[in-house]
Amino acid sequence: xILLKNGMVYLSNDKKIIKADVLIEKKVIxxxxxxxxxxxxxxxxxxxxHIFPGFVDMHCHLREPGYTxxxxxxxxxxxxxxxxxxxxxxxxxxxxxxxxLSTLDYIMRKARDVGKTKIFVIGAxxxxxxxxxxxNIATLVxxxxxxxxxxxxxxxxxxxxxxxxxxxxxxxxxxxxxxEDYSLSGDGQVNYGxxxxxxxxxxxxxxxxxxxxxxxxxxxxxxxxxxxIAHASTKRTVELIRQAKKDGIKVTxxxxxxxxxxxxxxxxxxxxxxxxxPPLRSEEDRKSLLEGLLDGTIDVIATDHAxxxxxxxxxxxxxxxxxxxxxxxxFPVLYTTFVKTDLIKLEELIDRMTSKPANIINKEVxxxxxxxxxxxxxxxxxxxxxxxxxEILSKSKNxxxxxxxxxxxxxxxxxxxxxxxxx
Amino acid sequence: MKHTLNLAGRNLFDLDVYTVEExxxxxxxxxxxxxxxxxxxxxxxxxxxxxxATLFFEDxxxxxxxxxxAAKRLSADVVSFTTAGSxxxxxxxxxxxxxTLNAMGMDLYVVRHSCPGVPQLVHKYSQKPVLNAGDGRHxxxxxxxxxxxxxxxxxxxxxGLRIAIIGDILHSRVVRSNLIGMKKxxxxxxxxxxxxxxxxxxxxxxxxxxxxxxxTAIKDADVVMGLRMQLERQxxxxxxxxxxxTSRYGLxxxxxxxxxxxxLVMHPGPMNRGVEILPEVADSEHSIIIEQxxxxxxxxxxxxxxxxxxxxxxxxx
Ligand SMILES: [Zn+2]
Numbered sequence: 001x002i003l004l005k006n007g008m009v010y011l012s013n014d015k016k017i018i019k020a021d022v023l024i025e026k027k028v029i030x031x032x033x034x035x036x037x038x039x040x041x042x043x044x045x046x047x048x049x050h051i052f053p054g055f056v057d058m059h060c061h062l063r064e065p066g067y068t069x070x071x072x073x074x075x076x077x078x079x080x081x082x083x084x085x086x087x088x089x090x091x092x093x094x095x096x097x098x099x100x101l102s103t104l105d106y107i108m109r110k111a112r113d114v115g116k117t118k119i120f121v122i123g124a125x126x127x128x129x130x131x132x133x134x135x136n137i138a139t140l141v142x143x144x145x146x147x148x149x150x151x152x153x154x155x156x157x158x159x160x161x162x163x164x165x166x167x168x169x170x171x172x173x174x175x176x177x178x179x180e181d182y183s184l185s186g187d188g189q190v191n192y193g194x195x196x197x198x199x200x201x202x203x204x205x206x207x208x209x210x211x212x213x214x215x216x217x218x219x220x221x222x223x224x225x226x227x228x229i230a231h232a233s234t235k236r237t238v239e240l241i242r243q244a245k246k247d248g249i250k251v252t253x254x255x256x257x258x259x260x261x262x263x264x265x266x267x268x269x270x271x272x273x274x275x276x277x278p279p280l281r282s283e284e285d286r287k288s289l290l291e292g293l294l295d296g297t298i299d300v301i302a303t304d305h306a307x308x309x310x311x312x313x314x315x316x317x318x319x320x321x322x323x324x325x326x327x328x329x330x331f332p333v334l335y336t337t338f339v340k341t342d343l344i345k346l347e348e349l350i351d352r353m354t355s356k357p358a359n360i361i362n363k364e365v366x367x368x369x370x371x372x373x374x375x376x377x378x379x380x381x382x383x384x385x386x387x388x389x390x391e392i393l394s395k396s397k398n399x400x401x402x403x404x405x406x407x408x409x410x411x412x413x414x415x416x417x418x419x420x421x422x423x
Numbered sequence: 424m425k426h427t428l429n430l431a432g433r434n435l436f437d438l439d440v441y442t443v444e445e446x447x448x449x450x451x452x453x454x455x456x457x458x459x460x461x462x463x464x465x466x467x468x469x470x471x472x473x474x475x476a477t478l479f480f481e482d483x484x485x486x487x488x489x490x491x492x493a494a495k496r497l498s499a500d501v502v503s504f505t506t507a508g509s510x511x512x513x514x515x516x517x518x519x520x521x522x523t524l525n526a527m528g529m530d531l532y533v534v535r536h537s538c539p540g541v542p543q544l545v546h547k548y549s550q551k552p553v554l555n556a557g558d559g560r561h562x563x564x565x566x567x568x569x570x571x572x573x574x575x576x577x578x579x580x581x582x583g584l585r586i587a588i589i590g591d592i593l594h595s596r597v598v599r600s601n602l603i604g605m606k607k608x609x610x611x612x613x614x615x616x617x618x619x620x621x622x623x624x625x626x627x628x629x630x631x632x633x634x635x636x637x638x639t640a641i642k643d644a645d646v647v648m649g650l651r652m653q654l655e656r657q658x659x660x661x662x663x664x665x666x667x668x669t670s671r672y673g674l675x676x677x678x679x680x681x682x683x684x685x686x687l688v689m690h691p692g693p694m695n696r697g698v699e700i701l702p703e704v705a706d707s708e709h710s711i712i713i714e715q716x717x718x719x720x721x722x723x724x725x726x727x728x729x730x731x732x733x734x735x736x737x738x739x740x
Contacts, residue, residue: 197622200539200561200599270540314518316538318559 001025002417003038007046007378012053012355012367015347022051024374027417032370044412046378052350053368054086054375054415055331058147058357059176059230059254059302061323062088062119065106066095071307071395073107076327077116079305079394081413081420083327084377087118087358087365088305091151092129099124099135104143116420118375120146120361122176125164129153134164141171146361147228149176152277152322154212156182162219169225174252174360176228179212179237180278189318191279195264201317204279206234213237217244217251228360229253231304233278234285238292245297252360254302255289257330258400261337262286266400272313272320273400276306290343293352300357301349303330307396325394329387331379332406340407374417383409430729435554436542437562438604446608450572452725453718459496460721470499473731476529478520478545479505479556480536485692486556486566489716490533493723499731502529517541521548531731534558552730554723560594566691567600569722571608573715574646577687582609587640587682589672590650590699591620593661597691598650602629615640616650616672619661637672644682648689649674649700665698674700679709687711 004022009032011018021036022029062076071079080088090107092098098107104121111119123145124135131153140148148168154177155161165175185208190196192203213229217240220227229241232253244251258276263283266274274280292298306323313320331353338344354366368376384407389397413421428448438446459467475494479487482505494501504524521532525548533554534542539561546553557563574581586605592598592614605612606629613632614625626633634640641647652668662668679686688700688709696702705712 192623194624194628197624197628198599200559200596203623270543311516316517316536316544317540318538 001030001038001041003036003041003043004046004051004378005043007049007051009051010053010347010350010368012369012372015351017050017347022376024414024417027374029368029370029372029374032368048380048382049411050379050381051368052084052377052379053354053366054377054413055084055353056087056357056366057085057303057305057327058089058300058361060088060090060305060327061093061307062090063307064094064110065103069395070309073110073119074114074116075393075395076305076307077111077114077119079325079327079392081116081415082393082410083329084331084379084410084413085117085327086375086377086413086415086420087120087363089120089122089146089361091122091149092124093151093153097124097129098122098145099127099129099140101139101143104140104145108144115418117415118365120363122147122149124148125150125175126155126160131155131157131160134160134167137164137168141173145173146363147174147176149178149230151176151178151230154178154180154182158215158219161216162223165219165223165225165227169223172226172362174226174228175216175220176230177212177216178230179209179216181208181212184208184211188279189275190267191264191281193264193282195267199267199270204277206236206281206285209234209278210236210240213240217241217249220251221247221249224250226250226252231256231259231278231302232289232292232298233259233281235288238288238297242292242297252299253297254300254357255293255298256302256304257326257333258324260286260289260293260301261333262400270317271400272315272317273324273398273402275317275320275322276324277322290338294344299352300360301330301334301352302357303327305394307394308398309396313398323398325392325396325399327394328392329399329401329406331410332387332408333401333404335381335408336406374414376414377410378412379408379410381408383407385409431732432552433730434542434546434552435564435726435730437555438564438567438600438607443607446568446571446604449568449722449725449729450575452729453572453721454576456724456728457718457721459724460717466496466498468498469728470494470497470731473499473530474502474528475499475531475533475727476502476504476524477533477556478535480517480534480541481506481557483535483557486535489719490554490556490723493720494727496720497724497727499727502527517544518548521545525549525551531727554726554730557596560596560599562600563596564600564604565719565723565726566597567604568726569715569719570597570601570648570689570691571604572722573689573711573718574687576718577711578645580609581605584610584645585643586610586612586646586648587615587644588612588648588650589615589637589640589674591652591656592616592625592650593620593622594653594656595650602631606630613640617662617668620656637678638681641678641681644686646687646689647674647679647682648691649694650691651693652695652699669698673698674704676701676703676707679704689715692716
């Protein structure tokens, strides 16, 4: 038994933080109460610390199989644990793609062996994520995927996307849409606008996202399937989702920490760690994302943790791949930028990183309450640190936040009653 | 000489971090260099023992020759690296290329690349001064300096001049550096071209005027600059035909009547005669296109001289 004493505990049922002790027996949270005495327990003093449910990330890339020089399941899980995550969902753009049972089984088995975090798998929508033929969706669902997505390979042909959604609509799983019209984004590198003009780089217009979000919402409407808009990045995307929700269409959405915190100006200087898809947008877009998060239009925060090796990122801007890592900076960046400045309530932030994503993937994870799995983390919110490349556990170091001073230092992560990260 | 600013060790990625005084220092030094170029014996020993590497990851014979000539006239050794048949084709990275050259003792790099930001990358790996000789459609500061120098020589200043730049603004690196530099030197700049070839928010980014009608743009201009139209833009669907382009945006004598009587006509070259500029204009008394080329060598000599440690002043000659 483990007894966490005197922490500030977030209670998932009430979305409230109270001073309490938490008793863990084996894999389960046995008791949460103002004061617990348990002689047989290992006692951990959490005075001055916050105890949150383990974070749930519904969008990340673990790169195994196929690209293990960037990340593998073990290094990804370790990085997630250090960020306070206890459940993560990996995207299917591996090699081979997760469009078949053997790859799915391989990842699930490997995830169990590594054990540092719960890993849920997103299956492919199309075979080989090639956007040509519908994947063996029923098989994948039976095999345990928690969502379907072709992610960055966004299906361009509306008819195929329609069939995927229609076919999958009999299962209660989200269609996770990276909405991007390639004919509009083309070889774009940064936001089409101020920065693309200043830097002389081809731009990715907001329209490339918004026109596809419109399509995906309309397809959700006609098929009745659940659509989840991945990494929303523009003002109009937020408006489209807001309207769709009003219209009763089954749509949910996520936003990443980097799109919430940074705008396109971060690209000035050609740092390839600011190159991502969708690109960092204008300040107006960024503010709309925050607004959308606050009013519930955007449901969850997801990292889109996308590791790439140094030698891929340290190239010419046009040649470097899109994407940044996210597990280890997600909470401190958001806490520092929004909670410390009173823009977001701490309880709200935790909800968006735990219960909300867990609901969308339909898993009973990320809840701090009696009887739930002992998935939690312990942060000292009064301690600051500099986000240092040398301390990153991911194999890749492609973060735009390196060097940033952040508040909220993590001390422990626990998954199923076992410590997966300790300072 | 008015200015005695020291530019030693500086990079020239773009003109944004250069002050008016620094740009004038370059102009005044270029004037001296131009005099040297007019001598029978066109060489001074100033940079003897220094090695300049020209890294042209993208072909541009004109610009490369201009830089190499500039370096040689100052007696620097020149190492020339082009991608044709080089290790880059075998997958060697820019990082490796620069490490290799650095080990051989380069003092300054001149960099041309099709991707924006590569000059910064070369500086990061070399820790040596870098002159940007054109990075994608981002910047081409030495071209902008020679354009501005050509105007400055004729008019004594850029302050208050109305300068119209016509053509494919979107894909032009020359324009971006010129807008920064010309605005800084006090000119009023108007850009003009088809809307599909206009970058977004250009007024906001550079503080310039944007027009889609040639007459309006040229009206009362002191300087008119045409830009090269790349033919592949037509197949990309950015404009329908060369004929339509020329009829809307080609620089003709008829169009020049809207400009000031003593208007200067410029073009960064190479020209498509009969497309963006008609021969009657390119060869008219208003045209200073050939002088621009000559000034290019002088301006690049001035930059190499100042950045490799020369002090402005009499010591030049
Ligand atoms: Zn993604």
